[in-house]
Amino acid sequence: MKIPISWLKDYVNVPRDLSVLTDKLTMAGHLLDKTEEGNGGAVIDLELRGNRADCYSILGVAKEVAALFKTAVKYPSLHPKLKRVSLLKECQNTIKTPLVKRVMMIVLKDVKITDSPNWIKQRLIAYGIPPINNIVDLTNYVMVELGEPMHAFDLDQIGPKIEIRLAKNGEKMTTFLGQTITLTSDDLVWANSKSPLSIAGAIGEKYHSISEKTNNILVEAANYDRANIRRSIRRHNLMTDAGIRHEKDLDPNLVEEAIRRFLQIIKENNWGKIENCVFDYYPSPVKPWIVRLDYAKLESLGGLKVDKKVAEKILHRLNFVIKEESNSGIKVLCPTYRTDVTLEEDLIEEILRVYGYDKIPPKTLSLEIPTIITPDYINQEAKIRDALVGLGFDEAISFPFIKEKNWRYNQLLDNQPGQSVNITNPPSPDIEKMRMTLLPNLLDFAQRVINERGQRLMFFEIGKVYYKKKNKYYEKRKLGLIYWEKDKQNFLQFKGLLESLLTKINLEGIHLKEADNIPFLTNQYQLYQNKNVVGQGGQFNNIFYAEIDLNSILGKEKKPVAHLWPKFPPIIEDLSLELPPQTLIGEVLQSIKSVSPVIWSVELIDTFKDTKTVRITYQNPRKTLADKEVKEIRNKIIEAIEKQFRAQLKA
Amino acid sequence: MDINVIQNLKNQAISGILQAKTPDELERLRINYIGRKGEISSLMKELPGLPEEERQQIGRFLNDAKKAIEESIARQQQTISNRPTERQWLDVTQSGRTGKIGHFHPTSIVINEMFEIFKHLGFSVMEGPEIETDEFNFEKLNLPKDHPARSLQDALYIKEPEIVLRTHTSSVEARVLSELKAPFRIVVAGKCYRYENVNASNNAMFYQFQGVALQKGLSMADLKGTLSYFAKSFFGKNRQVRFRCKYYPEVEPGGGLDLDCPFCHQKGCSVCKDRGWIEMLGCGMIHPNILKEFSYNPKEISGYAFGMGLDRLVMDRFGINDIRSLYNGDITYENSH
Numbered sequence: 001m002k003i004p005i006s007w008l009k010d011y012v013n014v015p016r017d018l019s020v021l022t023d024k025l026t027m028a029g030h031l032l033d034k035t036e037e038g039n040g041g042a043v044i045d046l047e048l049r050g051n052r053a054d055c056y057s058i059l060g061v062a063k064e065v066a067a068l069f070k071t072a073v074k075y076p077s078l079h080p081k082l083k084r085v086s087l088l089k090e091c092q093n094t095i096k097t098p099l100v101k102r103v104m105m106i107v108l109k110d111v112k113i114t115d116s117p118n119w120i121k122q123r124l125i126a127y128g129i130p131p132i133n134n135i136v137d138l139t140n141y142v143m144v145e146l147g148e149p150m151h152a153f154d155l156d157q158i159g160p161k162i163e164i165r166l167a168k169n170g171e172k173m174t175t176f177l178g179q180t181i182t183l184t185s186d187d188l189v190w191a192n193s194k195s196p197l198s199i200a201g202a203i204g205e206k207y208h209s210i211s212e213k214t215n216n217i218l219v220e221a222a223n224y225d226r227a228n229i230r231r232s233i234r235r236h237n238l239m240t241d242a243g244i245r246h247e248k249d250l251d252p253n254l255v256e257e258a259i260r261r262f263l264q265i266i267k268e269n270n271w272g273k274i275e276n277c278v279f280d281y282y283p284s285p286v287k288p289w290i291v292r293l294d295y296a297k298l299e300s301l302g303g304l305k306v307d308k309k310v311a312e313k314i315l316h317r318l319n320f321v322i323k324e325e326s327n328s329g330i331k332v333l334c335p336t337y338r339t340d341v342t343l344e345e346d347l348i349e350e351i352l353r354v355y356g357y358d359k360i361p362p363k364t365l366s367l368e369i370p371t372i373i374t375p376d377y378i379n380q381e382a383k384i385r386d387a388l389v390g391l392g393f394d395e396a397i398s399f400p401f402i403k404e405k406n407w408r409y410n411q412l413l414d415n416q417p418g419q420s421v422n423i424t425n426p427p428s429p430d431i432e433k434m435r436m437t438l439l440p441n442l443l444d445f446a447q448r449v450i451n452e453r454g455q456r457l458m459f460f461e462i463g464k465v466y467y468k469k470k471n472k473y474y475e476k477r478k479l480g481l482i483y484w485e486k487d488k489q490n491f492l493q494f495k496g497l498l499e500s501l502l503t504k505i506n507l508e509g510i511h512l513k514e515a516d517n518i519p520f521l522t523n524q525y526q527l528y529q530n531k532n533v534v535g536q537g538g539q540f541n542n543i544f545y546a547e548i549d550l551n552s553i554l555g556k557e558k559k560p561v562a563h564l565w566p567k568f569p570p571i572i573e574d575l576s577l578e579l580p581p582q583t584l585i586g587e588v589l590q591s592i593k594s595v596s597p598v599i600w601s602v603e604l605i606d607t608f609k610d611t612k613t614v615r616i617t618y619q620n621p622r623k624t625l626a627d628k629e630v631k632e633i634r635n636k637i638i639e640a641i642e643k644q645f646r647a648q649l650k651a
Numbered sequence: 652m653d654i655n656v657i658q659n660l661k662n663q664a665i666s667g668i669l670q671a672k673t674p675d676e677l678e679r680l681r682i683n684y685i686g687r688k689g690e691i692s693s694l695m696k697e698l699p700g701l702p703e704e705e706r707q708q709i710g711r712f713l714n715d716a717k718k719a720i721e722e723s724i725a726r727q728q729q730t731i732s733n734r735p736t737e738r739q740w741l742d743v744t745q746s747g748r749t750g751k752i753g754h755f756h757p758t759s760i761v762i763n764e765m766f767e768i769f770k771h772l773g774f775s776v777m778e779g780p781e782i783e784t785d786e787f788n789f790e791k792l793n794l795p796k797d798h799p800a801r802s803l804q805d806a807l808y809i810k811e812p813e814i815v816l817r818t819h820t821s822s823v824e825a826r827v828l829s830e831l832k833a834p835f836r837i838v839v840a841g842k843c844y845r846y847e848n849v850n851a852s853n854n855a856m857f858y859q860f861q862g863v864a865l866q867k868g869l870s871m872a873d874l875k876g877t878l879s880y881f882a883k884s885f886f887g888k889n890r891q892v893r894f895r896c897k898y899y900p901e902v903e904p905g906g907g908l909d910l911d912c913p914f915c916h917q918k919g920c921s922v923c924k925d926r927g928w929i930e931m932l933g934c935g936m937i938h939p940n941i942l943k944e945f946s947y948n949p950k951e952i953s954g955y956a957f958g959m960g961l962d963r964l965v966m967d968r969f970g971i972n973d974i975r976s977l978y979n980g981d982i983t984y985e986n987s988h
Contacts (some may be wrong), residue, residue, distance in 0.1 A: 022773060026926075031755035031907075049898035050799045094720065110976060227797030234802065247799050290791050301904075301936055303872025345939050345949070349904030352871070354897035361896065362876035367868055369773030370834040378776045385759065392751035395759055399856055399978045400781075400842065421782065423816070424808045431855050433808070445980035458751055466782060470986055471757065473782045 003061055004126035005042045006068035007145075013071050013526045018042060024068050040122045051340040053248035058149030066356060067302065067317040076145065079258075079263035082106070084280040090155060091218050095281055096165040099188055099225040100200075102624035103164065104259045106182040107155060109216045110270035111135060114281045129241065135210045136198045136219060136267055140241070143500045148221050148258035149242035149248065151190075151198060155216040158209045159192045164222075166307075167196060176209045187232045188224060201229040201246030202238040217272070223252040252286050284505065286336050288321070294329040299344065302352050304360050314354045315347070363571075375476065377554055380627040381462050384479060384550075387504035391497055393481070398441035400463060404429040406440035408520075413421050413437050413547050415535040416421040418467035418474070434466040440517030441544055446482050446543055456485045458497070462550070477550040479535075484543045494544040498537075506557040510534070511586060521545070529556060570600060571630050572618040575637075579610050583645050588613065591644055596633045598625065610648060654712055660690055661716040674731060691717050742801040754984040756887055757969045758858055761961060762840040765860055767883045768946055769838045772877055774862065777837040779823035781844070785813045786843060787825040791901045793940045800900045805846035807855065812920060816844035820861035821901055824956055827863055828937075828945040833952055834866035842959060850971040858961035865937070865954035871904065874934055874955040878908050882931070886910060891917075893928055894917075903933025930957035 008014060014023050022032040022044055028051075033045040042262045046061070050190070054060040059076065066073045071236055086449050090107045111597055115121070116137040124131050139150040153358035172178045173196040181199070183189065188200040198204040200222050210217060230247035243465050263274055299305050312322055312330065320341075321333040334341050341347060349473045352360070374552050392490065402410045402420075412418050418436065426432035435441065438461050449457040459482045481501075483494045502510050512525040521538030527548060528534065534553050534588055535547030579588065592602045606613035614639075641647040665682045671677045685691050695713050698706055755763070766776055785796075794801055795813075808817040819825075823839045831837075837862045847853040864873070875894050882892045890911055897907035909928035914920050917927035934957035939949035962974050977984065 007936070027893075027895045029898060029905075031895075031897070031930075032926065034926075042855055051898055051900070156918065208652060226799075230797045230799060297950070300868065301870055303870030303875070343903065343939055344904040345936070352904055357871075357875075357894045357896055360871050360875050362879045363771060363870075364880050365877040366870075366873055366876075367866055368834075369868065370775075372770075372775050372835055373831070374775040375777070376776065383761075384756065389753035389755055392753045395756040395982070397756045397758055397978050398980070401856075411696070421809055424811050425846060426807070427848060431849075441980075448980050452983070452985075456751060458753070464781065473814065475780055475782060479887050483795075508949075561986045598945040 001037075001048050001056055001061075002127050003044050003046060003566050004038070004040060004123060005044065007058050007123050007126070007385055008038055008062055008065070009075050011076070013057055013069070014065065014066045018044065020640060021065065021069075024063065025061075028064065028068055030061070030064065034651060038126050040126050041266045043126055044323040050248065052337060053245060053250045054147060054254075054337040056245050056248070057146050057388065060147050060408075063319070067314070070317065077264055078257060078260035079267060079274075081260065082263075082274075084283070085277045086279070088275075088277070088279045089161065090216075090275075091158070091159050092451055093279060094161075094163040095283070096163055097188065099162050099166075099228045100226065100281070101223040101284070102255050103220060103222040103279070104255050105218055106219045106259060106263065107218055107274065108266065108272040111214060111217050112213055112270075113203060113212050114271075116141075116267070128241065130640060133210060133212070133215075133447045134269070135219075136263060136422060138271075138371040140263070142242060142258050142262050143245070144446045146254060146258050146261055147166045147245060149201065149218060149245050151204055151205075151242075151259055152210050153197060153208050153218045153220075154210055154214045155218045156214075158197055158218065162190060162192045162197065164188065164190050164200060164388045167191075171196060174206045175203045176206045177203070178206065180237050181238075184235065186228065187235070188228055190220075199236070199238065200224055202233050202236075202243045203240055204571075219259070219262060219642070221255045222603065223250055223255055227252070239601055251339055252282065252338040253336045255282075256280075263285065288333045288336055289342070290323065291332050291334055291341060291344060291347055293330060293332060293344055296328065297344060298348050298351065301348055302360065303363065305350060305559075306355055307318055310355065311351045311445075314351050318350055318354070320347075320350070325411050365631050377550065380550060380554055383476070383505055384501070387462045387501055390504070391458075391500050393460045393497075396442060396445055396459045397463065398438070398445065398461060399431075400435050400466070401431050402433045402435050402440050403444070404432075406444070407438040408431060408499065409443075410436050410519075412465070412467060413439070413518055414533060414549070416469075418469045421466040421468050422475060436465050436467050438465065438478050438547060439462060439540075440649070442482045442545070443540060446484055450484065454456065454486070461486040479548045479550055481546045482543060483545075483546075491544065493537075494546075498546060507553055508558055511590075529553060566619055566621055568620060568622075571625050571627075572617050573630075573634075574605065574613055574615050575634075576611055576613045577641065578648040578650050580611055580646050581610055582608075583647070584610060586611070588641060588645055588647065591640055592616065592637050595636050595640055596631060598629070599637075654709070657691075657694065658709055658711070659715055660694075661719055661948065664716075664720045664827070668727050672693075672731065677727060677731070680722075682726055684970055688789070691720070709985065716737060721944070726917045740895075741771050752984075755879045757965045757971070758784075758961065759963045759967060762858075762860070765840065765881070766838060768881050769811075769836075769862065772836070772880065774836040774838045774864075776837050778829055778841055779817075779826040779839065781842055782809055782816055783817040783822045787829075788815050788817050788819075788822045790945050791825045791829075791941065792821050793938045795946075798900060807844045807846055814853060818845050819843050820859040820958060821956070824863045824901075825941075825945075826867070826961050828941070828947075831865075832918065832929065833947070833954075834864075836862070836864040836866070838862045843872060851975065854974045856969070856978065857974070859958055860966075860970050861956070861958040862949070863937075863956045865952065867952050869936075869953045869955055870907070871936060874906070874936065877955075878932070878934060878957060881974070882908065882910060894930075897933060897935075899935060901941065902933075903937035903938045907930050907932070908934060932957050934958070936946055 001195045009166050022137045027033050029049055031047040033047050038041045048055050063073055084360050098545045114134050116131050120137050120141050124140055128142050139152050143149045166185055169185045171183045172180055189196040190198045197208050226247050230434035233243035266272055308518040319335045322330050325330040410420055418514040420436055421434040425430050442459055445459055446457050461480045465478050467474050510527055510529050515524045515526045518524055524538035526533050526536055535548035593599055598618050600617040603615045604612055607613045618625055638649050667680050681818045683689055690838040698710055710746055806818050808815055820839045821842050829835055842856055843859045844856050847855045849855055879892055893909040897905050897906050900903045908931050910931045911917050912923035912929050919925035936954055937954040942949045947971050
C-alpha cells in the first residue's frame, strides 16, 4: 500500500531520514517495496501483511510507527456520537443474512456536490485513487485514512426500502465502471425492491451512485463475513480497494469510527445537513478479549530473554492493556482492531518484532541431533544419478506434462490399465495431461540435439509418472534412459551402457525379453529381474530408449563385496557350439553358467553364422582343479545344452 | 701400483659415460680410458715391471675396470640411441581423446549442495506426493478455504476442489507431521505447481526447498542459527543476512531471511529495488494451530519451518535468464567439457 509521508505526518512524528523509518517498518513485518517521489512529496510503498487488516490505512501504519519509535499517535478528530436507531425513516434496511456482522447508515440532506478541496484530491492521487466529487472522494479518503471502506448512495434514486441479501443466480448488475456482472447465489448484495445497488464490500452500481444531480445521500459502512466477500471479489475479479480490505479480518468497531470521521469532515466543510440519528445493526458487538502470556514461553519460543518490564512496555505501546500480572506471566486485553492476535504465540511475535529479530542469538547445536531417517529411495536416486553421470549420461529434468503434439505417446509402458491425470483448469493444452512415461519429453530433448549438429546423445531423467486408476491417483518413480549416435545404430552399445549401470549399482539378475506391447517402439523388450518385470525398452526410429521402474528394483541391490585374486589357477577353455537358428544366446550362456558353481564365467567370444564360440573359465576357490573334474563338468554342459537347445559341440 | 688409483679411474670413467649424451662424446671417453693410449691401457703397459704377486692382482683389477667401462659404454650407447629423434616430436597441445562426459542438471547440483549443508545439521531428506489433497496442501497448514493467503497460490486442479497439484512443499510438512515421530529434522526439494501464465520468470512448475524441524525446546534462535549457517555455507561466509519479521499463515512468530544484494553491494540497484537486500526465504515457528492439527501440544513441543524457491537460485548460479530454459531441453552440455 502506498503511504504518502506528508499524510502520515498528520498522525505521527516521522524520522527525517526516511530509510530509518522504512528499515524499521521492514524489520517489524511491513516490507518496503519502494520509495517514490511524487508531486506532494515522498510516498513509501509497503508490502503489508495479509493478517493486518488494520494496517491497510494511514492511521494503522501511524500506530505501528508510534510503537516502533516510542512516540505518540495524534488521532484525527471524530464527529460526536449520534443516537443509534434500528430504523431510519428515510430508508428502511432489512438484513436478511448472518453474513452481515455490522451495518451503519446515515442520511445527509441538501448535499452540495462539488469538487473536493485540493488537499483531499492530492492525497487520493498520491495514494492512487482518482478524485470524482467531494462525497465519493470523502468515502475513499476515510477508507484510506482509517481502513474501513464506505459507500454513498443517491437516496432519492434508491428509494425508501432496501435490503442486504444473497443475490439470485443469474441476477445482473452493472457497476459504476460500466461492467455488467452476472451474480450468483453466493454473492452478497445491497438491493432495493427492484435490483441490486452494490456488491457488498466490493463495488457500487451505476445508476444509484452520486452524481451532480444528487441532493440527498445515504452513507454506509459495514462489516461482513470476509470469506464470502473474498469469494465474490475473486469470482468477479473485483480486487477493489474496498474488496482487498473486506476480504481480511476488519474490526466491526471501525465501522463507527469511519462514519464519525466522515461526518466530521462533512461538518467542517459544510457539505450537507446531518440527520441526528444513525442506523446501527450490530447483533454481536465485539469487545476486547484476553490473551495470556507466559514469560517462560516467551523465552523458550523466542530463544532469548526479554526483560518483563520491556515486554510489557512494548505491548503497551501497541495498545494492548495489561490486565493481570504475576511472576510467571500476564493477561493482556487486545484492542479489537488487532483481529490477528488471539494466541500467546501472536503476543510473542508482537514483543519480538518490536524488540528486534536482530537481537535473537543464532544457535545451531543447542539440541541433540535426531536420528537420520532419509528413506532408501532417496539414496537410491542419488546413487543412480551418480552412476549415470559417471558413465557419461547427461541429466535432464523435463516439465512433467505431455505436450499436445505428443499425446498419442502418453501411455504406461508396462501396459497396466490406467488413465492420464488431467488438469481441470489447464493454462494451456501443453499443461493439461501429466506424463505417464518419461519417453515423449526425452524424445523431444533428443530431437533437439539431433537437429542442432549433435554427434551423440546420452540423457537420463529420474522423475515421476502419474496415472489414475479407479478414481485413485498414482505417482511412480521412473528412470528414463535415451541414447543415439550419429550414423550408428548400435543396440549393443546401449545395452552395454545399461549393463554398466546395473553393475555400478550392484543390481544382478537383470535380463531382457523380447516384447511388442508398445505401438510406437520397435525392437521392444522387457527388463526382468528374476521373474519380475522392472522396465521396458525399445527403439524409436534410431533412438534407443529404456525406462526402469525404480520402486521395482529398490532394495534388490547386492551388498558390495571386495574380491581377491584366487589363490589357485583357473582352467580356461573355448567351446564352439553349433546352434539352431535364432537361439537366444543369453539363455544358452545362462544355462551353461548354472551347470556348476565351479564355472566362474561364460562369455561369448566369437560368432560365425550359427556357430558360437564361448569361453568358459573354471575356478575352484579352494583348490587346483584336476582335468578329470573339468571333463565331468564339460560333459554336463554338453548334455544340458543338447537337451535344452539342440546344440552340437563342434570339434 | 695403488689399487685405489685404479678404482677412482674406473668410477670417474663410468660417471662420465653415464652423463654422455651423444655417440661422439662416448667415443672420446673410450679413447681417453681404454683406447690404445688411454689411461687404463697405459697402466697395463706398466704391468710387466711389477713383482710377480702384485702383477697378478693389479692385472685382474685392471682387466675388471676395462670390462666395466666397456659395458657402461655399450649400455649408454643403447640408452642414447633409444631417445626419440627430433623428427618424432610430440605436440602436447593436441586435444585429448575423451569418452563422453556426463553432467548433472543445474537444479540437481544446487539441491545436492543444499542437502549436504543441511545433513551436517542433522537433517534427513524427504519427499512426498505431488498430487495432493486440499486438506494436506492447505487446510492442515492453517490455510482454510477462502483464506486471503490462498490467492498467492492459485492451484492447478486435478479434481476441483479437493485434489490439486501441490502448490508448495509445505504439503510435505503436513505429511511428515502426520507420519513421523518427533524429534526430526527434514529437508525437501521438489516440484510444485501453480496456475501461471508461463513467461520468462514464471512457470507452472517450479522447485521449492523446504525444511521442517520438530523437537522439544526448539526456538527462534535455533531457526536463525540454522538458516545463518546455511546461508553462509551456501552463498559464502562474507555475505550478510538479515532476519526480519514476516507473515505466513503456517508460522507464528513468522520470519524472513534476506541476503545482501550482490549486484550493488547494498548501494541500491534495480535488482534489489534499491533495498540493498534480496528476499531469500520465509520461515518461522510452526503455528500452534498446525501442531494441534497433528495432535501435538504447543505447550510441550515446538518446531520450525522454512521454505524458498529454488529456480531463481539455480538461474543466478548458472547465468540462465529464462526459467523455462531449465526444464524444456534448452540446456546443452555440448560446450562444457
